[in-house]
Structure formats: structure tokens, C-alpha cells
Amino acid sequence: MSVSVANIKAIVTDIEGTTGSIHFVHQVLFPYAKQHLPEFVRQNHKQAAVAEQVEVVRAEMGQPEADIEAVVEQLLQWIEQDKKITPLKALQGLVWENGYKTEAYKGHVYPDAHDCLQQWHKNGLRLFIYSSGSIYAQKLLFGYSDFGDLNDLFEGNFDTTVGGKKESASYQAIAKQLALPAEQILFLSDVVAELDAAQQVGMQTVQLVREAGMETADHAQVASFDQIQLS
Structure with a gap:
């Protein structure tokens, strides 16, 4: 199962289920954050980087005076x-940094994703990440990956600050920032709704189907990065 894609100048890729295992996120990163985030927020909520996010949580809650325990409870619920x-x-992302630095885990990257990203970068393609995880978390995962620091492969990163991944306006904004026609951008993801949104603005799309039983649609499908042929 291979797919040929033509006239691509840039590739924007998802992470979870695409460049790396969805299980790493759900069975390693999320449990680590759930275990360590409460005490991290309690101990560091007066530090600028944490305090800024705590205020945003309070705003999302509609409770600007919420105490730190209420903030922690809301975070755990989310x-x-x-x-x-x-x-x-x-x-x-701030909590995960400690996990990476203490080598509690390494960022999972599929070998096929690593090899193709290296080759595409060498060939002069512009590479970008777009994930619901924060840009900081993205850079940690690729900075402390199974293959070492891969951040130099990517020209830029996008997260939910550009918009939701299932909203076409987000991909329009990305294309504008890349200063490329949408049809010269290839978006890779395992999620149909994200691919739909990218396709709606003219991007070319390929779905990574790495596990049996995944939802699929009319997007081109591959099981690994090395089945994507760029021409």
C-alpha cells in the first residue's frame, strides 16, 4: 500500500498516532502528568510560567478567584x-519536561517516521508539526526522542493557539504562515476529521493507519511513512 503525492513544498504532520505511538501518549505521558501535575502546580503556581496558565484555567472555569486546589481539581478533570x-x-508540557530530563521515558518516534523525516529534510522539504499538545511539549518529545534530538528537522511548530485541529480555518492560517498555496502542503494525520479540515482548504492529505479498526474515509491511506512517495 503506497501513495504518490506530487508538487509538495512543505509537510505538516500530526504526532500522536502519526509520527509516534498513540499508546506512548496515553499510557506514558498522560499517567505521568496525572500523577505529578497536582503537586507541581501546588509548588510552582507563583512562578511566572505556571501562574500565567493558572489564570487561564480560572478564566476557563469562570471562577477568577478559584483557589489552587480548585484549579488542580479542574485540571485533573480535563x-x-x-x-x-x-x-x-x-x-x-512543564511537568513532562521533568520526566524527559530524568529519563523516566523518551519520546516515541516510529523508525519509519524518523527515516523519512530525515530524508525529506535532506531533500529540502520544509517540515512542520501541528499537534494539540503545546509547542513546548512537542519540542520536548522530539528533543528527547528515541533517536536523540530531532528538533532541527522542523522549520516550525503549531498547536491549538492557531486553532482547533478539526477546524478548516486553522489550516488556512497555517498555509498563510507558510506563505504557500495550500495545494503545495501535505498534511499527515491518523484522524479523519483533521484530514477533512485540511482538505477543505486545499491541502493534500494522507492518513496514517497504523492499527486495525481505525476510522477511515476517502483520504489516501498508508501504514507507514515510507509508503508515501513524493514526486
Whole structure:
């Protein structure tokens, strides 16, 4: 199963389920954040980077005077619900940094993704990440990956500050920032709704189907990066 894609100048790729295992995120990163985030927020809520996000959490709650325990409770609830909320993602990133630096884990990257990203970068393609995880968390994952620091492969990163991943306006904004026609951008993801949104603005799309039983649609499908042929 291979797919040929033509006239591509830039590739924007998702992370979870695409460049790396969805299980790494859900079975390693999320449990680590759930375990360590409460005490991290309690101990560091007066530090500028954490305080800024705590205020955003309070605003999202509609409770500007909420105490720190209420903030922690809300964060844990969002983790349970797998909410794609920017302040949660930012705080998770700060917690995950400690895990990476203490070698509690390394960022999972599929070998095929690593090899193709290296080759595409060598060939002069512009590479970008777009994930619901914060840009900080993205850079940690690729900075402390199974293959070492891969951040130099990417020209830039996008997260939910550019918009939701299932909203076409987000991809329009990305194309504008890349200063490229949408049809010269290839978007890679495992999620149909994200691919739909990218396709709506004219981007070319390929779905990574790495596990049996995944939802699929009319997008080109591959099981690994090396099945994508660029021409």
C-alpha cells in the first residue's frame, strides 16, 4: 500500500498516532502528568510560567478567584476527559519536561517516521508539526526522542493557539504562515476529521493507519511513512 503525492513544498504532520505511538501518549505521558501535575502546580503556581496558565484555567472555569486546589481539581478533570485545552497542555508540557530530563521515558518516534523525516529534510522539504499538545511539549518529545534530538528537522511548530485541529480555518492560517498555496502542503494525520479540515482548504492529505479498526474515509491511506512517495 503506497501513495504518490506530487508538487509538495512543505509537510505538516500530526504526532500522536502519526509520527509516534498513540499508546506512548496515553499510557506514558498522560499517567505521568496525572500523577505529578497536582503537586507541581501546588509548588510552582507563583512562578511566572505556571501562574500565567493558572489564570487561564480560572478564566476557563469562570471562577477568577478559584483557589489552587480548585484549579488542580479542574485540571485533573480535563485530563480524565482528554480535553484539548491550551492551559492544560501548557502545564502538562512543564511537568513532562521533568520526566524527559530524568529519563523516566523518551519520546516515541516510529523508525519509519524518523527515516523519512530525515530524508525529506535532506531533500529540502520544509517540515512542520501541528499537534494539540503545546509547542513546548512537542519540542520536548522530539528533543528527547528515541533517536536523540530531532528538533532541527522542523522549520516550525503549531498547536491549538492557531486553532482547533478539526477546524478548516486553522489550516488556512497555517498555509498563510507558510506563505504557500495550500495545494503545495501535505498534511499527515491518523484522524479523519483533521484530514477533512485540511482538505477543505486545499491541502493534500494522507492518513496514517497504523492499527486495525481505525476510522477511515476517502483520504489516501498508508501504514507507514515510507509508503508515501513524493514526486
